[in-house]
Amino acid sequence: MLELQHISYHVSGPEGQTDILKDVSLTVPDHKLVVFTGPNGGGKTTLAKVIMGLVQPTEGRILFNGQDITGLSVTERARLGISYGFQQPPRFKGLTVHDLLLLAAGEQKLSKDRCCQFLTKVGLCANDYLDREVDVSLSGGEVKRIEIATILARNSQLMIFDEPEAGIDLWSFARLTETFEQIHRQHSATMIIISHQERIIQLADEVIVVAGGAPVHRGSVEEIMPLILGNTAGSCPMLGKEENR
Ligand SMILES: Nc1ncnc2c1ncn2[C@@H]1O[C@H](COP(=O)(O)OP(=O)(O)OP(=O)(O)O)[C@@H](O)[C@H]1O
Ligand SMILES: [Mg+2]
Helix, strand or coil: CEEEEEEEEEEEECCEEEEEEEEEEEEECCCCEEEEECCCCCCHHHHHHHHHCCCCCCEEEEEECCEECCCCCHHHHHHHCEEEECCCCCCEEEEEHHHHHHHHHCCCCCCHHHHHHHHHHCCCCHHHHCCCEECCCCCHHHHHHHHHHHHHHHCCCEEEEECCCCCCCHHHHHHHHHHHHHHHHCCCCEEEEECCCHHHHCCCCEEEEEECCEEEEEECHHHHHHHHHHCCCCCCHHHHHHHHC
């Protein structure tokens, strides 16, 4: 189980302090699929990075299976079974897709068949991609899918996917959604998926709407979807005026 207790994250700039996360407390029980959604800039990615250890919170504690992991590094958290797929994945010049899958699986050898299984789950054909370098020659959608495949290969207890749908074509997206459904059905991992996609939101046991640096709504898909679909008015008063003209 993952528990965030009173997490805040502030940054200081020339114009003073900005509160990016504000006293966030939430629990993600084992084997659940929780979707974080909400407006751009709401704090979803920062929250995911705080869980992975890429951002150190200013206040609060994070517990994973009862252990306080607030002070642990990314590597230590990865060893405990947490993995995170970036919203914009990095590229790794000099490493092939095969290398990345081996590193992720933590195995010296990963058969072509196993690699193929992971790549198929994200809609890629192993024959075309295994020996490709993960450099700028790959398209954005390809890099995104390869990163998701490495997270699947890592077989973590808690998988965090940051907008897995971003830049992915409809066919691969359908395959990916099936993969999430399957992981969920088989209870093989706990998943936090950050998403704006209705199709992914529909998979959730719980949907948490993050806005202004904190969860503002949480509940079942049935409870939250009407709130999301009904709330089309932006938060910018100027935009509101434009619309009213
Ligand atoms: N280090 C930082 N310094 C200043 N502002 C930051 C920093 N990190 C994040 N922010 C700001 O915090 C807010 C939340 O960012 P975050 O990336 O978490 O949003 P998000 O909910 O993931 O948005 P999106 O849906 O666009 O991906 C944004 O306004 C962002 O500009
Ligand atoms: Mg984000």
